[in-house]
Amino acid sequence: xxxxxxxxxxxxxxxxxxxxxxxxxxxxxxxxxxxxxxxxxxxxxxxxxxxxxxxxxxxxxxxxxxxxxxxxxxxxxxxxxxxxxxxxxxxxxxxxxxxxxxxxxxxxxxxxxxxxxxxxxxxxxxxxxxxxxxxxxxxxxxxxxxxxxxxxxxxxxxxxxxxxxxxxxxxxxxxxxxxxxxxxxxxxxxxxxxxxxxxxxxxxxxxxxxxxxxxxxxxxxxxxxxxxxxxxxxxxxxxxxxxxxxxxxxxxxxxxxxxxxxxxxxxxxxxxxxxxxxxxxxxxx
Amino acid sequence: xxxxxxxxxxxxxxxxxxxxxxxxxxxxxxxxxxxxxxxxxxxxxxxxxxxxxxxxxxxxxxxxxxxxxxxxxxxxxxxxxxxxxxxxxxxxxxxxxxxxxxxxxxxxxxxxxxxxxxxxxxxxxxxxxxxxxxxxxxxxxxxxxxxxxxxxxxxxxx
Numbered sequence: 178x179x180x181x182x183x184x185x186x187x188x189x190x191x192x193x194x195x196x197x198x199x200x201x202x203x204x205x206x207x208x209x210x211x212x213x214x215x216x217x218x219x220x221x222x223x224x225x226x227x228x229x230x231x232x233x234x235x236x237x238x239x240x241x242x243x244x245x246x247x248x249x250x251x252x253x254x255x256x257x258x259x260x261x262x263x264x265x266x267x268x269x270x271x272x273x274x275x276x277x278x279x280x281x282x283x284x285x286x287x288x289x290x291x292x293x294x295x296x297x298x299x300x301x302x303x304x305x306x307x308x309x310x311x312x313x314x315x316x317x318x319x320x321x322x323x324x325x326x327x328x329x330x331x332x333x334x335x336x337x338x339x340x341x342x343x344x345x346x347x348x349x350x351x352x353x354x355x356x357x358x359x360x361x362x363x364x365x366x367x368x369x370x371x372x373x374x375x376x377x378x379x380x381x382x383x384x385x386x387x388x389x390x391x392x393x394x395x396x397x398x399x400x401x402x403x404x405x406x407x408x409x410x411x412x413x414x415x416x417x418x419x420x421x422x423x424x425x426x427x428x429x430x431x432x433x434x435x436x437x438x439x440x441x442x443x444x445x446x447x448x449x450x451x452x453x454x455x456x457x458x459x460x461x462x
Numbered sequence: 463x464x465x466x467x468x469x470x471x472x473x474x475x476x477x478x479x480x481x482x483x484x485x486x487x488x489x490x491x492x493x494x495x496x497x498x499x500x501x502x503x504x505x506x507x508x509x510x511x512x513x514x515x516x517x518x519x520x521x522x523x524x525x526x527x528x529x530x531x532x533x534x535x536x537x538x539x540x541x542x543x544x545x546x547x548x549x550x551x552x553x554x555x556x557x558x559x560x561x562x563x564x565x566x567x568x569x570x571x572x573x574x575x576x577x578x579x580x581x582x583x584x585x586x587x588x589x590x591x592x593x594x595x596x597x598x599x600x601x602x603x604x605x606x607x608x609x610x611x612x613x614x615x616x617x618x619x620x
Contacts, residue, residue, distance in 0.1 A: 178480075179479060179524075180463070181525075181527075206522055206524070206527075207504055210522045210524065211503045211504060214483075214502065214503075219481050223481060227527070251516075274504075275591050276517055276570060276573060276574070276589060276591070277517040277519050277570065280517055280518060280573075362591065
């Protein structure tokens with residue numbers, strides 16, 4: 178028998194967390210319930226976060242946007258602030274799962290699952306997201322790249338809850354780009370994905386670039402070397418092809434049921450080359 | 463665990479294991495077998511239901527999540543013996559072959575039309591992208607949803 182608690186506030190949550198140390202915490206449940214059923218091992222206590230009022234908000238606060246951990250993908254996708262300031266995130270969300278999965282799944286859940294294929298992660302890396310981790314008696318903010326440690330492992334400590342995500346409004350990049358390669362369009366787990374933010378001059382010279390790849394390493398992969406190598410070059414086929422060897426050295430993909438390591442490595446480079454087709458207009462959100 | 467919710471407009475009370483899957487509550491406990499189970503892992507959409515007017519997958523929900531919710535299944539969308547416009551359109555357009563995916567397709571389409579009453583063909587395909595039809599009758603399903611959207615507008619139906 179499993180008992181499921183559904184606290185209505187963080188205060189209620191802390192009480193339950195203290196009382197049931199062995200409890201598993203869930204948000205949308207779209208990953209956890211698949212796993213529990215496959216293992217046929219249900220914990221004695223589950224705590225669902227859907228009713229915790231402090232985890233629902235999406236708000237703009239002095240140059241930044243706070244996204245509560247239980248904001249669903251559907252809510253984020255229809256939110257004007259997200260579409261306006263973070264088109265790279267909106268684009269990734271559109272490719273995540275299917276409509277009912279997006280109605281159930283949450284940004285906090287996608288982060289804490291810490292899958293190398295988590296669709297919201299590459300955009301959050303390039304956007305420099307910070308996660309807010311709360312305890313009963315305090316909170317801290319950690320950059321997303323320090324929070325995710327490996328497949329399924331995070332820096333979350335005992336008694337801590339990921340309460341939300343902070344994103345600085347990022348209007349200085351002229352190109353917001355996300356592309357995912359999967360085995361089909363809907364409900365596809367990424368074979369490889371790329372989130373990219375690029376700023377070019379009027380004449381198309383790259384001023385700054387940020388890249389993050391999904392599914393080509395144990396965590397999201399970034400490459401300062403590839404980003405630096407592109408600066409000063411005209412954004413086009415030749416420049417992008419010139420950084421492919423750096424990209425291929427940066428990634429460390431594995432063979433699995435969806436693709437081979439060699440194919441993933443080729444994709445990581447080719448996804449960058451496909452930026453050649455992008456003009457200066459920001460991505461339509 | 464005692465759980466109270468609204469199922470197709472009727473107050474419903476159950477006493478089940480809190481972690482029992484909603485698909486099992488519906489099909490086994492309440493004998494509402496209209497909702498189907500295909501994959502059981504959230505990939506086929508056959509178990510799509512509406513919870514508080516949004517599409518959800520009954521195979522990825524546990525009974526405790528039903529507390530206080532308003533649930534609609536395929537059994538609950540006709541009115542006084544009259545089929546829902548989407549049901550009617552599915553019948554008229556031959557959008558049903560073996561029928562197994564149909565309840566999920568219809569419920570997903572209700573969610574789509576509630577957000578986007580005049581979807582394009584591409585938006586319809588996106589709206590039902592989480593629902594698999596192994597008879598591969600997608601074209602007729604898309605036509606049925608488009609027809610239902612058009613008819614709704616004409617008749618001013620909800």
